[in-house]
Amino acid sequence: MANFPGDLQVIVPNLHRRYSGVTATNRMVAPRLARLFRAAWFGSDAPEGIARLSVADFLKLWRRKAPLIWHARRNNEMIAGVVLRALGWPLKLVFTSAAQRHHTWITRWLIRRMDAIIATSEISASFLKVRATVIPHGVETDVYAPPLDRAAAFAESGLPGSHAIGCFGRVRAQKGTDVFVDAMCRLLPHYPDFTAVIVGQVTPEQLAFAGDLRKRIEAAGLQSRIVITGELPIEEVQRWYQRLTIYAFTSRNEGFGLTLIEAMAAGSALVAARAGAAELVVEDGVTGVLTPPGDADALVAALEPLMRDPAAATAMGARGRARVLEQFSLDAEAARIGDVYRPLL
Numbered sequence: 001m002a003n004f005p006g007d008l009q010v011i012v013p014n015l016h017r018r019y020s021g022v023t024a025t026n027r028m029v030a031p032r033l034a035r036l037f038r039a040a041w042f043g044s045d046a047p048e049g050i051a052r053l054s055v056a057d058f059l060k061l062w063r064r065k066a067p068l069i070w071h072a073r074r075n076n077e078m079i080a081g082v083v084l085r086a087l088g089w090p091l092k093l094v095f096t097s098a099a100q101r102h103h104t105w106i107t108r109w110l111i112r113r114m115d116a117i118i119a120t121s122e123i124s125a126s127f128l129k130v131r132a133t134v135i136p137h138g139v140e141t142d143v144y145a146p147p148l149d150r151a152a153a154f155a156e157s158g159l160p161g162s163h164a165i166g167c168f169g170r171v172r173a174q175k176g177t178d179v180f181v182d183a184m185c186r187l188l189p190h191y192p193d194f195t196a197v198i199v200g201q202v203t204p205e206q207l208a209f210a211g212d213l214r215k216r217i218e219a220a221g222l223q224s225r226i227v228i229t230g231e232l233p234i235e236e237v238q239r240w241y242q243r244l245t246i247y248a249f250t251s252r253n254e255g256f257g258l259t260l261i262e263a264m265a266a267g268s269a270l271v272a273a274r275a276g277a278a279e280l281v282v283e284d285g286v287t288g289v290l291t292p293p294g295d296a297d298a299l300v301a302a303l304e305p306l307m308r309d310p311a312a313a314t315a316m317g318a319r320g321r322a323r324v325l326e327q328f329s330l331d332a333e334a335a336r337i338g339d340v341y342r343p344l345l
Contacts, residue, residue, distance in 0.1 A: 030050045
């Protein structure tokens with residue numbers, strides 16, 4: 001970057017050691033922002049397509065005159081921004097909130113010290129108690145895209161059957177993994193062409209929860225047809241989306257739920273619990289089917305017609321892909337964030 005860091009306009013901090021959904025969304029949009037502004041990433045897990053800001057370069061920005069965007073997505077990043085500005089860094093503070101819950105006093109205090117607030121949905125905005133700009137997350141539609149041949153993509157997995165139904169995310173109750181397993185134990189015996197795949201990390205504190213799921217799967221005699229992959233590299237996760245005929249979003253509560261638009265972008269039919277951004281993203285009955293969170297009966301009722309008619313699932317997936325291209329691309333997200341940045345710069 002020419003004259004870096006003196007001509008810098010935007011810092012994208014990622015002050016969180018563990019890779020998370022917030023990190024994933026930040027990594028996706030940051031390179032698009034770097035096409036619109038002179039931007040740099042500060043912290044771990046830097047993606048390609050954006051410069052990295054070292055601590056030494058960051059220190060050179062102290063007492064600089066020109067304003068500099070600091071775009072936080074977590075409390076610790078807001079705290080850092082407030083402290084750094086008090087110490088003389090010329091920061092304009094922006095915060096993006098995806099949370100759909102009442103905030104703690106410290107979060108409310110920090111939010112009031114931001115120069116601009118972004119919410120990822122109207123529901124998230126309703127909990128902020130301050131004026132916010134609603135900007136939904138976007139997805140890389142060239143990466144999360146339908147395969148040339150979905151049957152061949154699934155065949156690569158070596159799993160039984162000819163169709164996959166997936167549920168992605170860390171294996172825990174908040175993600176509704178148990179609801180998905182219950183539904184699969186009821187449906188798969190009637191649909192031998194389908195295999196269920198759970199792609200996600202089992203953390204040490206969730207070993208007992210995951211062990212209980214495996215016991216249920218074994219009791220149903222479905223060990224070969226309900227597969228828990230564990231954590232996978234992102235490239236392999238992207239390939240798994242392309243193998244799915246149907247995606248089940250089963251979260252009981254969620255910030256935004258990026259897997260919604262990732263699955264839709266890949267052309268999978270979507271059945272989604274009404275959590276996170278599901279009602280914003282999904283046109284019920286058109287680009288997906290909405291169900292109550294935590295309701296295995298409703299999930300079974302929504303999945304069964306699609307499993308019975310994979311052609312209908314394919315058609316729904318195509319409509320979902322078209323909706324993502326129109327409303328939830330990374331370019332659209334970055335452009336809207338840019339509209340928030342410009343008045344501050």
